[in-house]
Amino acid sequence: MVKLWENYRYLILRRLTQVGLLVLYFGGNVWGWTVLRGNLSSSKIFNTIPVSDPYAALQMLAAGATLATDLLIGVAVTTIFYLLIGGRAFCSWVCPINMVTDAANYTRRVLDIKRVQGNKQPASRNIRYWALGLSLVISAVMGLTAFEFISPISMVHRGIVFGLGFGWAAIVVIFLFDLLILKNGWCGHVCPLGGFYSLLGKFSLIRVHHNEANCTLCMKCKVVCPEQQVLGMVGKESLPVLSGECTNCARCIEVCDDDALGFSIKSLVKK
Amino acid sequence: MEKKNISDRRKFIFNMAQGVGITVLGGFVWSAFIDEAKASQLLLRPPGALKEKDFLRTCIKCGLCVEACPYDTLMLARPGDHRPLGTPYFIPRDIPCYMCPDIPCVPVCPTGALNEKSVTTDGHLNIKVADMGLAVVDAESCIAFWGIQCDACYRACPIFGEAITIEYQKNERTGKHAYMTPIVHSNACTGCGLCEHACVTEKPAIHILPREVAMGKAGDYYIKGWDKKDEKRLKNAKAIKSTTEINKKSAIDSLNSGLKDLY
Numbered sequence: 001m002v003k004l005w006e007n008y009r010y011l012i013l014r015r016l017t018q019v020g021l022l023v024l025y026f027g028g029n030v031w032g033w034t035v036l037r038g039n040l041s042s043s044k045i046f047n048t049i050p051v052s053d054p055y056a057a058l059q060m061l062a063a064g065a066t067l068a069t070d071l072l073i074g075v076a077v078t079t080i081f082y083l084l085i086g087g088r089a090f091c092s093w094v095c096p097i098n099m100v101t102d103a104a105n106y107t108r109r110v111l112d113i114k115r116v117q118g119n120k121q122p123a124s125r126n127i128r129y130w131a132l133g134l135s136l137v138i139s140a141v142m143g144l145t146a147f148e149f150i151s152p153i154s155m156v157h158r159g160i161v162f163g164l165g166f167g168w169a170a171i172v173v174i175f176l177f178d179l180l181i182l183k184n185g186w187c188g189h190v191c192p193l194g195g196f197y198s199l200l201g202k203f204s205l206i207r208v209h210h211n212e213a214n215c216t217l218c219m220k221c222k223v224v225c226p227e228q229q230v231l232g233m234v235g236k237e238s239l240p241v242l243s244g245e246c247t248n249c250a251r252c253i254e255v256c257d258d259d260a261l262g263f264s265i266k267s268l269v270k271k
Numbered sequence: 272m273e274k275k276n277i278s279d280r281r282k283f284i285f286n287m288a289q290g291v292g293i294t295v296l297g298g299f300v301w302s303a304f305i306d307e308a309k310a311s312q313l314l315l316r317p318p319g320a321l322k323e324k325d326f327l328r329t330c331i332k333c334g335l336c337v338e339a340c341p342y343d344t345l346m347l348a349r350p351g352d353h354r355p356l357g358t359p360y361f362i363p364r365d366i367p368c369y370m371c372p373d374i375p376c377v378p379v380c381p382t383g384a385l386n387e388k389s390v391t392t393d394g395h396l397n398i399k400v401a402d403m404g405l406a407v408v409d410a411e412s413c414i415a416f417w418g419i420q421c422d423a424c425y426r427a428c429p430i431f432g433e434a435i436t437i438e439y440q441k442n443e444r445t446g447k448h449a450y451m452t453p454i455v456h457s458n459a460c461t462g463c464g465l466c467e468h469a470c471v472t473e474k475p476a477i478h479i480l481p482r483e484v485a486m487g488k489a490g491d492y493y494i495k496g497w498d499k500k501d502e503k504r505l506k507n508a509k510a511i512k513s514t515t516e517i518n519k520k521s522a523i524d525s526l527n528s529g530l531k532d533l534y
């Protein structure tokens with residue numbers, strides 16, 4: 001039992017956070033709870049604190065919309081929050097698609113799809129930055145928020161809060177894409193929101209830190225990590241993860257039996 | 272060493288070119304998809320909504336307006352609804368806008384896509400100036416135009432006696448009855464859709480269309496000569512000069528040309 005908690009504590013906390021947020025949003029719409037109203041694009045906490053998706057606001061700006069004060073405050077709140085805890089903490093702790101891609105990844109390991117496809121990843125992880133740039137260009141040219149019109153994240157989250165429609169198709173497509181076509185395909189390669197938060201994450205305070213002295217080179221961390229390129233220093237140097245692409249999901253920390261990985265505060269490490 | 276550098280650079284250039292290529296291709300597909308998604312122009316938006324073009328770029332699709340509406344009037348477009356994804360709209364025949372005096376859906380909007388100013392007069396929210404659309408009567412299927420008595424829409428209208436009036440006309444067919452037909456007045460109608468909701472015919476004979484779709488425009492050339500104020504519009508009228516073969520010469524010449532054949 002203790003072992004279970006040791007090995008899965010962050011996973012359990014993450015699922016609790018993800019599902020808890022969904023329940024709060026759902027309750028906000030259906031039962032009129034006031035803890036969280038709206039959805040991931042923009043919401044109100046306790047009917048007072050506005051929070052808004054900064055990437056959506058960026059697209060609105062590109063599209064030529066005037067940004068309302070409420071929205072700007074909401075964007076500031078979100079940006080500061082994720083600047084502190086790591087941009088892509090959104091991806092692993094909040095985004096509902098994470099559960100889909102984690103499930104695909106798990107299935108991938110169970111079915112040992114790696115054996116069929118080999119180890120090489122055919123696509124670049126930079127696609128997300130191209131998609132990010134592209135979304136702003138399309139927003140500017142067409143005068144609307146390009147990614148928000150096709151975003152499976154908003155589609156699914158809105159779907160769970162307000163009714164899914166054909167939104168389940170987005171879930172199936174992403175699951176199959178990650179399972180059969182590209183490992184960590186959506187979150188690790190394509191998603192421009194993930195790209196955006198990666199850029200924010202460059203400045204984050206909370207980091208995963210590697211202690212080389214303890215590492216036995218079992219490489220379990222790299223197996224579970226959805227962005228394994230950020231663990232390049234494992235077994236080589238004692239360093240914190242510097243890339244903003246780390247999602248701070250902490251899976252590596254809990255699968256490491258040798259206590260070689262843990263959270264650290266960046267500024268303290270630097271001293 | 273030298274050789275390796277060149278091949279690295281080539282690889283880099285090739286990768287860049289590939290990235291640009293895929294991006295451009297993706298951009299085309301993406302734009303086409305969005306173009307398709309926003310194609311539906313017959314949507315009714317919540318009260319105070321900006322003009323459709325501005326609304327589409329401003330609404331963040333948060334659904335706060337939907338949650339604020341006590342009548343469950345508003346919905347967010349879902350995949351498969353063939354409407355701009357995630358944006359709020361309503362279908363009056365199902366649930367119309369009940370024109371809440373405190374308009375709860377508008378102030379909650381964080382982006383100003385629902386513009387409080389546009390539904391405010393003298394510093395107070397005033398739902399009567401909302402413009403969600405305009406009711407249009409189909410005289411062919413409205414049974415009042417057949418001579419059957421019906422005033423369901425007239426009675427349902429919250430701007431009673433202003434947005435819809437009943438017009439009396441002699442029924443020439445019977446010679447002794449009256450037609451009592453509903454007439455919508457665009458200056459008062461808010462497009463709430465209570466009339467459409469109430470209409471008794473199988474498919475509503477009165478329905479709400481976005482104002483730009485429902486209304487025509489006579490242009491500044493046609494002036495109500497009997498209305499002094501209307502003549503002011505003449506000032507806006509711009510003359511359009513076009514040149515055709517025939518009017519290259521003066522008009523008189525054009526009329527008289529070819530006359531020589533008569534003599």
Ligand code: SF4
Pocket residue numbers: 317318339340341342343344345367368369370371374375376377398
């Ligand atoms: S005015 Fe009232 S009924 Fe109409 S959309 Fe807004 S909240 Fe709903």
Ligand code: SF4
Pocket residue numbers: 329330331332333334335336337358359379380381382383384385
């Ligand atoms: S509250 Fe405003 S931004 Fe949110 S869905 Fe409604 S119109 Fe759009």
Ligand code: SF4
Pocket residue numbers: 405406427428429430434435455459460461462463464465466467479
């Ligand atoms: S939509 Fe119908 S009910 Fe509403 S104001 Fe106009 S005429 Fe009246």
Ligand code: SF4
Pocket residue numbers: 408412413414415416421422423424425453469470471472475476477
């Ligand atoms: S309710 Fe329908 S049928 Fe009756 S008068 Fe109005 S438009 Fe005509």
